[in-house]
Amino acid sequence: MYKIIPIKKMIKKLTLFMSLFFCSSAFAQYDIAVTINGLTCDDELLLANHFGDKQYLRDTSECKNGVFHFTGKEKLKTGVYLVVLPKKNYFEILVSTDENQMKYAFTTDTTLSPKITTSKGSKENELFFEFNKLAVEQGILGSQLKKSYDAETDETVKKELSEQLKNISTLVSAKRSAIAKSNPTLFIGTLYLAMEEVKAIELEQNINKEEARKNQYLWMREHYWDNVTMSEDGLMLSPVFHNKLKDYFDNYMIPVPDSAIAMADVLINRIEKGGSKEQYKYTIHYLLRYFEESKFMCMDKALWHMAKNYYCAGKAFWADSSYVAKMCEESNKMEPTLCDILAPEMSMPDTSFTKRISMQAIDKPVTVLVFWDINCGHCKKEMPIIKAMYDSMTNEHFEIYAVYTQGDWEGWKKRLAEEKYDFINVANAFGDDKFREYYNIRTTPQIFVLDKDKKIRFKKIGAHDIANTIQFLLEEQGVVEPEKKE
Structure with a gap:
């Protein structure tokens, strides 16, 4: 027989059931069901997401009746996710905040063949x-x-x-x-x-090929991002945005600091107008590291620009204040020796300790600054190369200003006498020159090459590179005729 329940009691129970149901539904915002033929509930799946060029673990599965479930209290962000099997093979799925993430269901087997992998409850994934x-x-x-x-x-x-x-x-x-x-x-x-790659314009026929290629390059650089929706945060949870960012700066950036800075600012401004905070954040962080790791000469100027104009200017809203403070401190140390900036003056005594020699007073088209130490292992290898270069070249157009950075004065004098370093040799014997602060000298040797105006043109180069940089600057300034290339 059926048990008769009074109507009021039934309504009360129904109300309680509906309350629990809606609370439970509100509690879970995503429930991704995955059936993998060939796996059992003794196995475990992982859910990960792309972010830039990396992947991050997002969730672990629970299994019931042979079906694996990923569930969570908050909706997953839009992006490309990976369902990872026990043997670390995986298949990708799309997740969208515009879809009902409680209805996502996927079926496949351990081969992950696209022929048998199916999706329900998601138009995005059916198309995918x-x-x-x-x-x-x-x-x-x-x-x-x-x-x-x-x-x-x-x-x-x-x-x-x-x-x-x-x-x-x-x-x-x-x-x-x-x-x-x-x-x-x-x-x-x-x-x-x-x-989709933006298709380049055809080469113009009515001008010379070099000019036509330049115009094509400039057009591509300007239109490279035309197919990227800069309001979509979901692109960050995929490899696509990172790969385009890397390709853009690897292949379209002229490796000159001012050009790199202009290119970065234009892109960041465009993203900011587009509205994607995730793209904005990722691009600034990526370019900071990109310029920091660059092997191109003087690219620390671009690094300094990113730090000063974004982090120190309060535009890096995601960055920890202590991290920003440290970055600003480091960028301040970099500033005096950025390329194309007038080198800070130094006036230090020579070995007599009675005569000061001013670096700015050197009247030569090229000045080479060398910061070194008599006990530095690398200096012991580099200084003989510098001496040989100095002795072999006609030095009427350049001079070397060598700064001893430590305090063993007698040892320094002895080394100079033994090695016969005939260029200008000075030391901060009276402790009143702030060369270490101005030139940010933390290791030795450090080499800077200045032009006739005493602007820094090359820095942190090796001894073997000095002769070529001198020749380049002498030719650029019209002091000597360009060397004929064979």
């Missing part, structure tokens, strides 16, 4: 998997054609195979473009559009 299936199928076909191409000896057949390979690439690109064009409001549309 559809494209992946096509891309993999065409990739397999392309590999087979490439093997045939490599083994073929008949040029006519090779040409046909090459055309087929090109058609495969065109087909895949066209499919991705079609998805982007048909779905401009979806994340996948934004993602696939950003992956």
